[in-house]
Amino acid sequence: MEIERDYYLKKLISRRNNGMVKVITGLRRCGKSYLLFTIFKDYLLKSGIELDHIIEIQFDDFAFKKYRKAQAAYDFVKEKIKDEKQYYILLDEVQLLEEFEDVLNRFLHIKNVDTYVTCSNAKFLSTDIITEFRGRGDEVHINPLCFYEFMSIYKGTVENGWKEFSLYGGLPPVVLLESPEQKSQYLKTVFAETYLADIIERNKIRNAEELEELINILSSSIGSLTNPKKLADTFLSVKKSKISQETIKKYLEYLSDSFLINASFRYDIKGKRYIETPLKYYFSDIGLRNARLNFRQLEETHTMENIIYNELLRRGYNVDVGVVQISEKNNEGTNSRVSYEIDFVVNKGYKRYYIQSAFDIPDRQKMIQEERPFLNIKDSFKKIIIEKNCLNPYYTEEGIFVMGVFDFLLDENSLEK
Structure with missing residues (x-):
């Protein structure tokens, strides 16, 4: 095929x-x-x-x-x-x-x-x-297959296609395999014998166990803010082993250089400046991430966020994590600085979009929570919530566009509508 x-x-x-x-x-x-x-x-x-x-x-x-x-x-x-x-x-x-x-x-x-x-x-x-x-x-x-490319050869419903894509990812050799056993075994094997082996050999890494453990930690926390210090602390508290921040920094560079992971920087929207640390890391193929964890920790919320991130990169956008800092009254009645996060601030030329990934919005309270960071941005760029279960795109009373994840992934121009 x-x-x-x-x-x-x-x-x-x-x-x-x-x-x-x-x-x-x-x-x-x-x-x-x-x-x-x-x-x-x-x-x-x-x-x-x-x-x-x-x-x-x-x-x-x-x-x-x-x-x-x-x-x-x-x-x-x-x-x-x-x-x-x-x-x-x-x-x-x-x-x-x-x-x-x-x-x-x-x-x-x-x-x-x-x-x-x-x-x-x-x-x-x-x-x-x-x-x-x-x-x-x-x-x-070039990236692994996006969801649109995957669905062009998948024989089944969009819903079933999503389940398979979010589990096994979009590496073409995996997509062309028939059985779940073949797909999972291929992903585990290629991770160990191709990607890891290449990184270790190319960079002359002596302690491969440290690198593998770092990959496991990143796999368990896709889309979470982290930095070398936090990762070193995790090694110490969870693995009872010491590893320097400088070594972790080098390992992260090796993983990025091999295109296994991508880093997303934080951007202060009001201050119009980048915040150096911490960052978010996403896997360029979600199937590789799942295979690394032996297909445990299959949280669809984080999986969907990773897939949306990859699609935005594929479309040529620069993708950052948005930070909105505002002053709010606390329980003592005094003002304090509060930071709200926007999953993605995406730019390409003169275009900019603010995007939240929301797996489910079951009630008004959840919608308010998703809208809140947007309401403190005063510019006129389009603000979008991508929800897993949204069947018909619509605008909220606050002027925020809500669309389903399939509408987003299957239409190259979905953000512009």
Whole structure:
């Protein structure tokens, strides 16, 4: 069964022959290679590009191991270029190529070459591409399947699809498996043997147990505010072991660099400034998070919040945690500063939305609780509550838009309606 990923294909097509190295980043097993070597390659062939003008190297394939040497890879490509027609170079897991910066830079100087690479590490883009290419590296970040993509191949109701998606996530190999046993086993295996093994090997981690324990703690508290100090205190109080804040900070960077987790910063809406700490962490695939906890702690409230966060990132928004600080009278009758949280403050260009994730709003009291942070924001940007069980979108008396989670996830333009 073929999973269409038109959203990302269009991104690649729009960047075709733009004079930059197109860098496809993302979590391993999320579909980067399939996008490049199947979907995009098929597009090139259908658009009239001859097969011998598409040059492929998959560096994680044993058959291409000898081309991990810089000169060997460069010579292989140069030998394939026979005429002045346009050639397309497709390179998979390019971080395995020695001196890849120099090699890709040399490709940039070949006039009839357009280069596309995949990579599974964020530092590749944030440091090497920006430093070495000076604006000539163009990132296309790919995520696991979103709910819309998942439902395009799922044979069942939206409600049942949600149950499966929120349990096993959107990694394409998992979605294509048949039985729950196969899905859960794959997720557990790939977490241990691919993601963890890569992080440990790449960063030369000596105490793998510490890293695994940190992952367990983060998995148990998705969407909760935390920082290295809090995590170090948790290690001490719960695990009876000491670990420095600096070590935890490094581990968090490693997990972020491998695209396993994403951090969301706190933003003081009234003060118009970022609050350095604490942060919130979300998993880029909810199935991996659930597998890490052996499919325990399946709180749908936090799961839904994580899925909404991932969808907002996929749509290209910058996503922060909103903080609204106001002065309120306390029980003693004096004023004190109170902070209210808004789950997501999302920005893209001139657009901004304030969003609350609410699994259930059974009564007016709960609605007041969800509305309260919004009422202390005086700007005119749209304020939205995404509720799991809302069947028909509506506006509250306070002008706040309420929509169901399926309305949000299945409609790319849902926030603008």
